[in-house]
Amino acid sequence: MGEFVLLTAVGRDRPGIVAAVSEALWRAGCNLEDASMTLLRGEFAVLLIAKRPPELTTEALASQLQALADRSGLQIMVKELSPQESESLPRVGRPYAIHIYGEDRTGIVHQISSLLAARGVNITDVNTRVLTGSGTLLVYPRTVPLPNFTIPGGELSGESRVKTRTHAVTPNAAGIREYVPGDSFNRIHWPSTARTGRIMVKEFELDPSSEVWLVIDMEARVQAGEGDESTEEYAVTIAASIGRRLVEMNRSVGLIAAGETHEVVHTDRGDRQLQKLLETLALVRAIGRASLAEVIAAESSRFGRNSTLVVITPSTEQSWVDDLQHQTHRGVRAVAVVLEPATFGGSSDVLPILGTLAIADIRTFLIKCGDDLNQALTGGRRQRLAS
Numbered sequence: 445m446g447e448f449v450l451l452t453a454v455g456r457d458r459p460g461i462v463a464a465v466s467e468a469l470w471r472a473g474c475n476l477e478d479a480s481m482t483l484l485r486g487e488f489a490v491l492l493i494a495k496r497p498p499e500l501t502t503e504a505l506a507s508q509l510q511a512l513a514d515r516s517g518l519q520i521m522v523k524e525l526s527p528q529e530s531e532s533l534p535r536v537g538r539p540y541a542i543h544i545y546g547e548d549r550t551g552i553v554h555q556i557s558s559l560l561a562a563r564g565v566n567i568t569d570v571n572t573r574v575l576t577g578s579g580t581l582l583v584y585p586r587t588v589p590l591p592n593f594t595i596p597g598g599e600l601s602g603e604s605r606v607k608t609r610t611h612a613v614t615p616n617a618a619g620i621r622e623y624v625p626g627d628s629f630n631r632i633h634w635p636s637t638a639r640t641g642r643i644m645v646k647e648f649e650l651d652p653s654s655e656v657w658l659v660i661d662m663e664a665r666v667q668a669g670e671g672d673e674s675t676e677e678y679a680v681t682i683a684a685s686i687g688r689r690l691v692e693m694n695r696s697v698g699l700i701a702a703g704e705t706h707e708v709v710h711t712d713r714g715d716r717q718l719q720k721l722l723e724t725l726a727l728v729r730a731i732g733r734a735s736l737a738e739v740i741a742a743e744s745s746r747f748g749r750n751s752t753l754v755v756i757t758p759s760t761e762q763s764w765v766d767d768l769q770h771q772t773h774r775g776v777r778a779v780a781v782v783l784e785p786a787t788f789g790g791s792s793d794v795l796p797i798l799g800t801l802a803i804a805d806i807r808t809f810l811i812k813c814g815d816d817l818n819q820a821l822t823g824g825r826r827q828r829l830a831s
Contacts, residue, residue, distance in 0.1 A: 447495050448477070448530035449498060449502055451509070455518040457488035460641070465490060465520075468512045472505055473497040476634045477571075493530065520727060531798055537566075541715055543584065548574050584722040585684040592822035593689050595752050595779055595807075619647045626716065655696050655711045657747060658683050659739060660725075661757035661764075662703035662732040666818040668758060668790030673813055675758035675783045675790075676730035682756050687721040697721070698746075702739045703728040737763035740771065749775035758783040760792040762800065769804045780808045781821070787813040 449546045453465055460479070470802060474494040481490045496505055506522040514519045523645060544556060557567060620636050625641035636644035667675050683699065690697040691713065698711035699721050707728060709720050725726050734742075736757050749752055753776050765780075772778050780801055785792045794810070801808045 447498070447527075448525040449474075449494055449496055449505060450523045450525055451492045451493075451494060451520065452489070453518045453520045454487065454489045457483055457486050461488055461516070461518070462490065462632075462643055463637055463641045464512060464516060465492070465518075466634045468509055469494055470635060470638040472508055473500060474505070479629050479632060482628050491809075493525070539568075539715075541718070544581075553588065581591070582723065582726050585680045585725045587688045588681065588685040588817045590689040590818055590821055593686065594820065595690075595754065595777070620644050628716065651721075655748065655751040656690055656741075657711070657751065657753050658687060658697065658699045658721075659736070659743070659753060659755045660699070660701045660728070661736040661739075661755070661759055662701050662728055662730045663735055663759070664731045664733070666736075666757070666759040666761070666785075666792075667730045668785040668792075669788030671785075673788065674730075675785065675788050678783055678788075678811060678813070678817075679730075679756045679758070680725050682821070683812065684722055684725050685817060686754060686756075686781075686821070687725075688718055689722050689809050691715070691718040691721075695766075696757075699724055700739065700743055700746075701725070701728045701736040703730060703732045706734075708743075735759070735761070735763065737761070737767045740764060740767040744771065744774075747771055747774070747776045750777065752777040752779065754779045754781065755771065756781040756790070758785045758790070758792075760785065760794050760797050763799060765797050765800045765804070768806060769800075771803065772806065778806045780806055781811060782808060783811045784813075 451465075451469070452463070452618055455461065466476065469492070471618050474496050476492060476494050477714070479490065481488070483489075502522060502524040506520075509520050509522060512518065544552075546552065553570070553572060557570075560567060620633050621644065623632070623645050627645050631645040633644045633646050648724065660796045662676070662678050662679075669675055669677075671677065683701075685741070687697055687699065696711045697717065699709040701707045701724065707716075707724050709724050712720075716741070736755065736759050740753075740755070753768070753771055755764070757764065757780075768778050782794060782798065782801075784794045786794070798808065798810065809821055812816070
């Protein structure tokens with residue numbers, strides 16, 4: 445007889461469903477292992493795997509939960525899992541997130557899933573939504589695979605180790621707080637949820653040595669080119685591509701962009717973080733007034749010792765290089781991605797700041813209009829200029 449059970453509960457959405465289900469399991473002596481929940485047009489569904497105590501049979505647990513079903517109107521099903529069924533399946537292959545937009549018609553999901561199945565792709569999660577009426581469709585920026593892109597790694601320095609809070613699961617538990625939209629359900633702390641009647645999630649601490657900040661220069665004055673062949677478009681694509689690469693590497697990555705508004709995406713890991721980065725980059729516009737040097741100076745308190753700062757800019761002004769060099773003196777590791785304005789129709793000469801970056805021993809990538817970004821960011825014109 446297996447120790448694990450699979451529980452499903454479905455009902456009309458209302459406050460307290462999760463608290464009621466988790467309390468019933470807690471009182472029965474069950475330990476929740478994994479959970480997934482979703483809301484679909486007012487119907488709430490929860491899927492839980494719990495470990496039951498040896499003295500509690502699956503039938504007895506189902507009987508106890510039936511009382512909850514009768515009171516709440518939930519449809520609850522309990523299934524015993526064999527030892528093989530309760531084991532987590534190893535992840536095979538590389539995970540991808542596929543986003544598809546198009547005119548609604550019958551058979552879209554079937555055709556796409558059949559195409560993926562024919563190529564041996566295992567679908568682990570699907571979300572579909574029909575958009576009706578007028579509205580805005582958000583188009584994510586283009587990303588380029590960067591399989592060989594790397595950045596300087598952080599180094600801990602003993603007593604100088606400083607920790608910050610993060611939504612990512614790490615070995616460093618920090619405490620419990622109330623759930624906010626966007627938190628992953630597998631962070632839910634079920635005993636506290638049952639005790640308080642509110643959804644509570646675990647908080648963790650993250651070593652700043654693993655943090656990477658992407659700073660994209662959105663000052664209007666320094667931009668060059670138009671449309672797809674503009675420094676703005678290239679900078680957004682580069683930031684999105686590097687962000688995706690860092691998430692794939694399980695790095696904690698954040699974003700700063702001072703365009704029409706000052707945007708900050710706090711550092712975090714995972715697919716949800718990548719979605720935040722892409723959503724922000726889809727909306728930023730290079731119409732800002734703040735210079736890159738001003739942005740780096742204003743945000744310097746976010747850059748902890750041994751974190752990494754990746755600056756993406758077409759600016760040829762010396763001031764931002766001086767500010768970036770100042771950050772390296774504080775123990776911040778720096779990478780510069782410089783878009784050469786002259787190749788985008790501008791007139792500024794990039795050579796002086798390349799020389800300064802070389803003297804400062806800051807790892808630098810020079811990007812020209814028309815470059816293959818994969819090659820430019822992993823080889824080709826990748827610069828580590830020596831003094």
